[in-house]
Each structure stands twice: as structure tokens, then as C-alpha cells.
Amino acid sequence: MRVDGREITVAGSLLQPLIRRTSDIVRVALSGLFLVTVVAGSLITRNQWDALETSVSNIVGVLTPDQSNLVYICYGIAILALPFAILIGLIASRQWKLLAGYATAAIVAGLALSITDSGLSLPDVHLGVPERLDTFLGQFLDDSRWIGMLAAVLTVSSPWLPARWRRWWWVLLFAFVPIHLVVSTVVPARSMLGLSVGWFVGAMIVLVVGTPALEVPLAQAVRLLAQRGYVVTGFTVLRPAGPGPLVLSAAREVPHDNLIVDLYGQNQRSGGALRQFWRWLTFRKSESAPIHTSLHRAVEHRALMGIAIGDLGLASSKPVAIATLGRGWELYAQSPLQGRAITADSDDELSDNIWRSLAVLHANQIAHGDLQLSNLRIEDDTVLFGGFEVSELGASQAQLQSDIAQLLLSTSALCGAERAVRTAIDIFGSKAVLTASRRLTKAAMPSRIRNSVQEAGAALTALRDEVVVQTGTDEIKTEQVTRFSRNQIIQLVLLIGLVYVAYPFISSVPTFFSQLKTANWLWALLGLGVSAMTYLGAAAALWACASGLVKYRNLVIMQVANTFAATTTPAGVGGLALSVRFLQKGGLGTVRATAAVALQQSVQVITHVGLLIFFSIAAGTSADLGHFVPDPTVIFLICGAALGVVGTFMFVPKLRRWLRYSVRPQVKEVFGELVELVRDPKRFAVIFLGCGAKTLGAALVLWASIEAFGGGTTFVTVTVVTMIGGTLASAAPTPGGVGAVEAALIGGLAAFGLPATIAVPSVLLYRVLTCWLPVFCGWPTMRWLTKKDMI
Template sequence: MVRVDGREVQVTGRLLAPWTRRTNDILRLVFATLFLTVVVTSSLITRRDWVGLERSISDIVGVLTPTQSNLVYIAYGVAILALPFVILIGLIATRQVKLLAAYAAAAVIAGVLLSITPRGLAAPRWHFDLDDRLNTVFSQFLDDPRWIAMLAAVLTVSGPWAPRRYRRWWWGLLLAFVPIHLVVSAVVPARSLLGLSVGWFVGALVVLVVGTPALEVPLAGAVRALGRRGVDVTALHVERPAGPGPLVLSATRGESTAAAVVELYGPNQRSGGALRQIWQYVRLRNDETAPFQASMRRAVEHRALMAIAIHDLDLANTTTIAVAGLDRGWTLYAHTAPRGTPLSEDDPVDVPWKSLRELHDHVISHGDLRAKEITLDDGRARFGGFGNAEYGALDTRLQSDIAQLLVTTTSLYGPRPAVTAAIEAFGRDTVLTASGRLTKTAMPQRIRNSVVDIKTMVTTARDEVKRQTGADQIATETITRFNRNQLIQLVLLVALVYVAYPFISTVPAFFNELRTANYWWALLGLAISGVTFFGASAALWACTSEQVNYKNLTIMQVANTFAATTTPAGVGGLALSTRFLQKSGLSTVRATAAVALQQAVQVITHVTLLIFFSAVAGASANLRHFVPSLTVLYLIGGAALGVMGTFMLVPKTRRWLGTSVRPRLKEVGHDLRELAREPKRLALIVLGCASTTLGAALALWVSVEAFGGDVAFVTVTVVTMIGGTLASAAPTPGGVGAVEAALIGGLAAFGVPAAVAVPSVLLYRVLTCWIPVFIGWFVMRWLTNHDLI
């Protein structure tokens, strides 16, 4: 029950949300971490400067006599000593059991952290011997960083529970030790500041782990706000507790149906909304973001005003009743219950499209066209949920509405009826333009979550739009300033430069060695590196049954070098090949099968050549250099068996092997058997795969010859294949670092001097890796601009 102005209002349902981790908790931990970093850094680097600054400030503010200073020290010490116990008594009195555990944990962790010494834990030596000077008794707490840390930790943990005015007094009292130290002892102890930063960090971490308590809901203020709008509430029922969204209640008069739906937005939701707005502004282009809302109150007001505007067009399924600011930072938005029934597959598909067209005719965008936000009443579609609506919307926002409703209606009615209704309502050209936003990225998160398999819905809607409009292709609209692939590529490029830095540092010495190199051998190595692209293209071309353009496929292989080198294990190259084949007209399944077939033949060819050349090398090539010790072999075997056993015993991984891996292996096996029945095609694929392996070995042999080395081609082939195989397991992009180390070590193992092996391998990598990677980036841009990938 809630008593409001002499009458009682019944409240049912779970009013307070469970403890949760709010945006404020995350921000608090971030700022505490930054503060701790600043304190530690300043203590280590600029401590002398800070001491000088503190002394100069103390000369200005230090106006107290010694007697007055002692009195201030004693009074402040009593307050600091009593503060944690006052808070503890308050927690016990209000029966905050869970908060008591967090309180104790924060105090213990903060105290223990600052008690760690090189010789173990140092216990505090606090005493209350009042025979000593009083200021000495309290100084042991004021100057001990453990006590300051414990105070800061318990204040941070107790803060979300306490009213704001109490929190301000608590923190003001604790932080007062800085000016008091300047007045009394001239210098603020660095260890006290360290204790403050550590305590704040520990408290913020404990709050994030445990969660913060739900705040008191100002129901009395909500009832009064509704009463001023003529809605005399007699009962409130909680429909949904507060959480990521508002606290939703239904207000009734006596036994009648709900008179209003009341949404209460808490103060902690303000920071989350601001962060979402900032993230959208950073990620999306300017014309994709709605104007900033200065506060949660302004956001709620905007929603209410848009509901009024759309209601005037008879297109809203709710009517705004009241908007009001309440105590403790809460905001109320009350409206009538939605009219009509939710949109379903049994309703006519053209009705929501006609209503959306009417909305757009008045230059209003909705921004949240989920099925649950659309109801049908009297044969007319009406909209609800206007938090993302915009008056005087740009064309981009209107196009986004069309794309959203295409996805929603496609999920309900299928692609053909949905696209037909869209074209009838908006016209062919408008729907075709808006279809550029039929991508997973362009769909808001709320739309993606409202349909099953958003990727399939988007794809089928795009295909149907192309079929009904006769368009060959739909240009994808770029709505973001950056995407996930660009971020990943940037990180990988940074990692590539980082890993390659040791070799970059040898560039001056390498160029000095180039003066003695035979440039004709180097040019031959560059030509051999180029031939390998034709071989790889021939293999993939044959795997596709010659269904793609061989010229473009060869150009793609150059870009493939960049994609494979900038991603671990070369997965980027496989993805690029698959994408190119899809753009060339192959289905996703057929393109994936062709790339998998090429990789399977490549592995088989590589292993066969390795066995063959190892046998040919015989006694002339001491392969013991590449054979690990017996202990290492046992460890590798044991690890392999352990991984196999884990995959077989864990149900989830065993299911993944059976449902994902096994069918792919069966497909590859089937393709290999079919390939064996076509000798010419098989021969072309094998020759293409062999040319890449032998071409790499020949390029390394030519590089060694360029620096006057004397080594057999068979030996270099074994070194290239074994070294490349070992380095392929390296997690670095393109095996950078691992490949160089393996090849240099392999050549040295066969007697090639380091003065020849090091520049030879670097020249080999320049010819086969760095030059193609540099060119490959421009080639990839060219392929993108020509819509080939």
C-alpha cells in the first residue's frame, strides 16, 4: 500500500528490480582505475614536484597555531574514526544483509592489499592508549593508507544505498584530509592518496561484482501527477520491473480496466541512454543519427510529443496522458493502453504499408517498426513506441523505415507479399533505393532481435526486391563510419607491423648486403613469385569447373596475398576466395566447396612433395635437424590425444564435430572421388597446387644464389616445405617472424652461413610476401570498387 494525500493506493507485483550492474557501476570502475594509475604514476615520476607544490600551498593556507592544529587534527580524527561505524550501524538498522557482505569484503580486500610487503603481510598497529597525546592516537589512522583505503572502499560500496546528501557529506569528510594535511603537516602523505585510490578501485570493483540495490520508486509522486491529469488511481500493478527498460505499471480506478499505462524511468537509465547516443554518433554517419537528447527527461518528452503528433494523424495506438519529473531523478510517462490487436500473419499485408506511407507523407519516421509496435484497429494500422520517431526526418531515416518494415513483413507474410505491398504503397524506385539498407548492419539491434534468422530475412527480401523490380543488383548503403571488419583489419595490421619490427630493424644491414647481390637472380625470383599466382588461379579455376573468369581470378590471387597475410592462419584468404566466387555467380555452397576442394588438394600435394623430396634428399640432406627429440614427440602426441579425447567426451564439441565438421569432410571426400574420375581436371588442380609449393622453394633457392650461396635445390625445397609447415601453426598474421626464423634456421642446419642465410631469407620474403602484400591492398580496393568481392 502507498498512502497518498490521506488515501491508500494498492500496489501489487514485484516493484523493485533485482540488484543489477548499471552503466554507472562500469563508469565508476573505469574512473577509479584511471585515478589509481594517475596516483601511482605521479608518485613514481613527479613526487618531488608535488612535494614542492604542496609546501608552497601550505605556506599560503597554513595559518593555524600548533594548538589550533592539534584541535583540528583531533576533531577530524574522531570523525574519520567514527565514520565507518556510523555507516555500519545504518546498514544493520535497515537490514541490508547483502550490502553488509559487500561492505565487509571491500574493507578486508582494501586493507589486505595495502598490507602486502616483501616480507609478507604487515598487520596494522593501531592502539587506543589515551595516555599518549590525543593527536598521536588519531594520526595513526589518518596517516595509515590502510584505514583511508578501507574508508574509501566502504563508502563506495554503501554509496548506491544511501541518499545523495549523505554520500556528499561522507566523501566530503574523507577528502577533507587533503586540505587538513596542508594546514597541519604541510605535506599530504603520498601513501594516503594511494590508499584513497586503492580503496575507491576496490569498492568500485566490489559494486560491479555484487550489483547495486534498486532505488526507492516515488509512487506517491506518480499518483499525484496522474491525479492532476484527471486520472484518480486506486490501484497499481507492476507489469515489468525496472531494468534495461523502464518500470511499467498499469493504473486502474477501482475494479475497472486499466486507466493508464505508467512508465517510470529511473535516474540510472540516464547514463545508459547517453552512452548509447554517444556510441551511435561515433559509429554511424551524421545523417543516420537522431539529434542528441540532453537528458532522460528530454528523451521522454520527445517520445510523448511524437505520440501526440502521430495521434493527430489517427495513426497512434496510444494517447499521451502525462509527462512529469518525480523525486530522486525519476521521470514519468503515462499513456493509454494500446488500441487494437498486434500485427500477425492473418492480417492483410498492405494495411501497415498504407499507414507507413501516410506517416511518411507528413515527413515523420518511426524508427522502430517491430511487429509488436504495430496494431490493427478498425481496418487501420496504428503505431506505438515512439522513442525513435522523428519529425521532419531526412530521407535516410525514411528509407530505414521502409527497410525495417520489409524485414518485419517478410518474417510474417513471406518475401513476395511483403515486397509487392511495399511497391504498391511507395513505388518501385523508392523501394529499390531503400533496399540498399537491407543488410544486417543497417538493421537496428531491436529489429534484429525481433525476427528469427535476421540474415536470411534480409537476404530473401533483397532477392525478392531484385526480382520484382528487375534490378541486376542493389548497391549496399554504407551507414557506418567504420565496421567490424575494418577494426579487425586495423588490429591485424598493427600486429603485423609489431611482429615484423625486428626484421624492419635489420633493413639497413639488408640493404647493405643488397649491394653485393646479383640482381638478375632477384628479378628471376620476382618472376617466379608472379608465376605462382597463375598456378593458384588455375587450381581454383579447375575446382569451380571453369565457371569463373580466369583473368579476374588471377587478379584476385594478388589481393588474396594481402588478405591471407594480415589474418592469422590465412583465414582471410579463404574468405576472400569464397566471396569472389560468390560474386562471380556461384552459390554459397558451391563456392565454399570449391575453396575447400582446392585446400584439400593443396594439403595432399604438399605432403606428397614433402615425402618425395625428403626421400630424394637421402643422405645428402641430414633431416635429423628437423626431427624433434623423443620427449617433444611424446608431448605432441599426448597433447593431440588429449585434444581428441576432449572433443569426443564433451557433448557440445562432439555435437559440433557431428553436425558441422563431419558433413564438410564428407562433401570434400565426395568431391575428391568425383575429381578422380576426371583426369584432366585433376591434373590441372594438382599442377596448380604443386606450382605454388615448388615456386616458393624455387624463389628461395634463387634468393640464396643471389647472395652467392651454394646449396642444392632439393635441400632448399625440403627447408621451404618443412619450415613453412612448422611456421603455419604460428598465431602471427601470415606467419611473420615464424617463417623467417624457420627458414633461416633450416638453411643454417644445412650448412648455409648466417651471412648468406639471413639476407637470402629476407630477400625471399620481400619477393614473395611484402611486395605482393603492398600491391594486394590496392588490388583489393580495385576489386571492391568493381563489385568483384
């Protein structure tokens, strides 16, 4: 490379990667919104738009026909020359990949605007049509397909075009609308559709293909450094551009030490804007640094932090130049790095020096924010810092605590968890380390720090355990760094699910309340009491499955919250997860808690099937179970789907390994528990009676609800309906089986001859007693358990 008569050598590849810029993503979103707006406006207010266009055209259309033709011919020549100028430029520069995207954008936009109800329509050009300008050029340009193709190719070509050309050509294209109005050719609505489709197609192609960073302005960098007194003779690429900057080593004649030059292109750092915005949106205000309004401000902030830390004698380099170059590039030049690098195999005695240097930063209220070992260097007995992109002057307590947590993780890779925690306590004190250790989690630890340490998850766990041992605390409570905790998000999802499942019931509330006037309230109160007793049975069964290691009273309270979690999630998975979590908080290990819940469910299924067979036989011929047998086609479909699932698990290696190493041990433990249960009659009786009470209690509540509205069937029949109907409805995808349970129970009672005037209100009352009342009690109960740290 030759700059101002001097030959500048460049070693290494300057080829820039294909990446998706923030502007590419925003362009797709804006173009999609524009397209939806144009289409919706055309469909909803088409007549009003036509009238408005005609009115505006009559006002501004003051040119004579000859003048209009002259204006239109000049504009038409310019707009026709535009795509061909771009095409010739691409061919001359041999940018074949861009040429392919250019052609694809034009073809897709043209085809998209040619689709009609009868298929693809070709351009329909007629000469001598009095309503339009009597020129072939005018009729051709009036076609929205041409406008769409122009907008698409301009969008694809824009990242490669000089800024001045890009702006003028877009202005020329958008001038299509006012020029049409001036020459009294009313087609702006059609042209707006073409513009929106072309822009969206071009934006999608740019997003899919990616935008390469354009030519690196090294010549400008050489001239700028020369103005600062640094005459550069050559560049060596130290790190290619990517998510971060292009890092170069700039050689000089005198003195012979090299500068480190970081070149930030818009394609290298614009993605950080979205990450910063997402972090600001999801993390608490004290956890995220202020968002930089521009790339230049971000580079300037790095330089100012380098100066501030350099004044303390703790910076591994000092900034020598920052500047804005062409095409949005930013230059950050710094002096050569001092000292030697610190790596994972360095002497673990360095740990003390690292913590002392961090203490000096914190004493001056400076947070580094990126304390990975690659940003640390050692000179004599002093540890120096580098990389100040996320450093903060006047840092908050949260940022200072985050520094301590980051350095705990980084130094644990250097000298082990025990030495790292002990040194941190010696320098900062046990209280500060204990507070900072609440951030030793995946959410609070930045990904760049976790990625710099091997097996970061295990290291974080070891550090938390070591802090517990050395500080003598019982437990480290996790710091909430996000605006919403995981429990809050889960509760919000459950609440939304509750609204969803309750909506169909709300619409039938007026009719149901009018029917309640005729109900016998003594039977309804009996049903409510029996419904409450089922929670005692379920709690007893789970207590016995957990070998009595959890308090029975707490299990009864948990069953109420369990109703809310099970009702608001499909197939009751929320209730199972809540039970496992409760047992874990009660002192059981994860595997033991899962096995206890699985054991309860297994016994529940066995009890349910056994009672179903018994009561079906007891019902005799009066129980026509043929009403509950699905259609043979449905049975075949279910069997086929089941075989497909089995085949998928057998032929996919990952699923096979999951079955072997995750599911099989738990199933084996459940069968082992069942064998142990047979050998312990007392425990078996408690579990069996608890599960039986839950099943028979539900049937008794439905029978009491039917009696409340006049009765008309036996308890045996109701039990069969409850168990069969509940089993069929459990396969429904709706949370809590809402809709499916009601339909199955009403249909089952009708099959046994119960009139709809009794069956419908009885089932609704049954659902109120067993589902909706417990659900509304379960929400505050679940919040109480969360507050008490029991789930």
C-alpha cells in the first residue's frame, strides 16, 4: 500500500467477515412494518386514498401535457439509468456475489408483485391510451413491478455504494410519487406498494446473505497517526475483525516499539447496540452501564477510562489517538503493552498482586467490568489492567461487587477456588466477598468471563461452596440481577394461563348462578368438605412416598398451591414440577424428590385403574361403557403416533442416550421403591389409601353436586363416569383440561340417562368445588410458599 509517496507494508488478511449488522435487523423490521401499513391502508381505506390522490393531483398538477411529458421523459431516463449504472459498476469491479444478490432481489420483487388470483400476470402495456401519458416510457414506469425491482436492488446495493450516491439515488426513487402527482398521473398508491415490497425483499436478502465490512481505511489511519507524530512503516494483523475490532500492530521507524491500533467498523460493533438495549431491558438499572449513543462515544469512553486508570499506574497501555475515519470506522491507538501476559499456568503467587491492584481501583471508585486473565498483565510486582470497554468511573456498589465475583472466577483458574476465596477475604474482607458471591451465577456472570474459564459452571459451584466454608455462613442467597426473577416470570405465565382457562367458564357464569337458586346447599357444602379432604389424602400419599422426611402440614398447604400450578399448565406438568421443587426445598436431593413424585404418580395410576375395573364390574349391565370407547380410527391414529414416538426414540442416538442415562435410572429407582413398598405394608397402606381417597373423593364430590340439583343416578355410576371421563380429558392439550373435562363428564352422565338440565349445572358446580375455588386459593398460597422460600 502506498500512502503519500511512502510504501506501507501490510501483513495478514484484512478480509472482513459476513455478519448481520444491527442496521440489517432494524431495516427488516421497519420494511416489514411499512409493507403491512401500506397493504392494510390499501385494503381498508382504498376509496379514500383514490379520492385524496385525485384531489391533490388536481391542485398541484399545473403543467401542460407537453411540459408533463418533458418532465416525465427526463425523470424516466434518470430512473432507468440508475439500475444499469449499478449493474455496470458491479460487473466492472467483478463483485459476482453481490451481482447474484442484485439479480435475486430484482427477480423476487418482480415476481412478488406479479402474483394475482389467476396466477402470474405479465406487464400490460398499451400505446395510445388517453388516460395515461402517450409514451411507452411513461406506461413502463407506471408499473409497480419496476418500482419494486428498483427499491429491491437499491437496498441490496446500498451497503457497497458511496454514501453520497446512495442518498441521491434513494431521493430519486422516492421522487416518483410527487412527480406523478405534478404531471397529473395518479398512481402514488400503486407506487407505494411497489416501494414497500421492494424494500422488504431487499432487506431480507441483505439479512440472509450478510453485509461484509467494506474497505479498511488504512491510508487514513496512516495519515492521522502521522499528524500525531507517529510515522507508521507497516501494519501486522494481530486479530481479524469479527464481533470485536480489527487489531493491528503498527510498526514505526523511531522509536522501534509498535503501536496497537484497534479499528472499529460499524459492522464490528453495531451489534453491541442491540445487546446493550437487551441488557438494559432485562437487567436492573444498577447492573447495566449507560448505553452509548454512538460508536465514537464508546471508543471515546474506552480512551478516557484508559487515562483515568493510567493515572493510578495500573494501565497496561495508554491511549495515543482516537479519531473517526471514512465509512463510519473508528480508530483507537494505544501504546505498546507493558509487562507480560498472565495465563492459567502462571505462578499462583500472582493472585495476591491481582487482588491488591483491584483494591486500588475500587478505592478510587473504578470498576473494570471485564476481569478475564487476558486483560491482566504483570510488571515487577504490579498487576496492570487493559481492555476498558465496559469500565466505569464512579461505579455503583453493584458494579464493584460484580468485579469481585468476576475476579474470583478468573483467579480460581489460576490458583484454585480455596486460594482465590482466601486471598479475596484477606484483601476485601469476608462481608464484601460474601455479598459479591451472590453473583456467582450464570445470569450475573458475563458470558465473556465464563467463556474464558474452562468448565465455568463447576468453577462457580466450587467457589460458592468455598465461600460458605470460609465465611461460616449457612447459605448464599442468589442475587437478583434481572428486572424479573425466574419465579416471577413463572407466576406471570401461570396467571396468564389461568385467565386463558377461566375465560370459557366466565361466559357461562350468569346462567350457572341463575340455576344455583334451585340447588340444595347442604349437598354443595358436603361436596366442598369432601373436596378439601382429597388434599389431605394426596398430602398423605406424598408424605409416605418421601418416607416422612417432609412435614405433613406443609405438604397439605403445598397441595393447594399445586392445584393452581397444575390447572394453569397442560397435562398438569406444573403441579409435578412444584411437588419436586417443594421436596427439594424440604431437604431431599433432586433424584430422591423426583423419584418420590414419580412413585406417587405410579401408585395413583395403579389405584385409578384398579378402582375403575372394580366399579365397572360393580356397575354391571347398567354401565354401558361403549359410550366411552373412542372411534376405531382414533384408536389407530393414537397407536400409530405411539409407534412413531417409540421408533424416533429407538433410531435417534441422542434420544436413546437420554432414555438410557436420564430416564432409565429414575424408572429403575421407582420400580425399586415399588418393591420396597410391598415389603412395608404400613407405608403401602398410607400411599394406597391417600391415592384412593383422591380418586373416590372426586367421584363423591360429583355425586354430591348431582344430588344438590335433584339427583337421578347412583354413586357407582358417577364413579365410573368420573374416572373414565377424567382419564379421557387428561389427554386434552388445554391447561387443567378445561373444556375437555366438562364435555367428558356431561357426555358420560347423559349416556347413563341423566337429563341435561341436571347434568350441566352439576358438572359446573363440581368444577367450581374441585378446580376454581382451589385455584383462586392456590395463587396466594403459592406466593406465600415463595416468600417463605419453600418452593
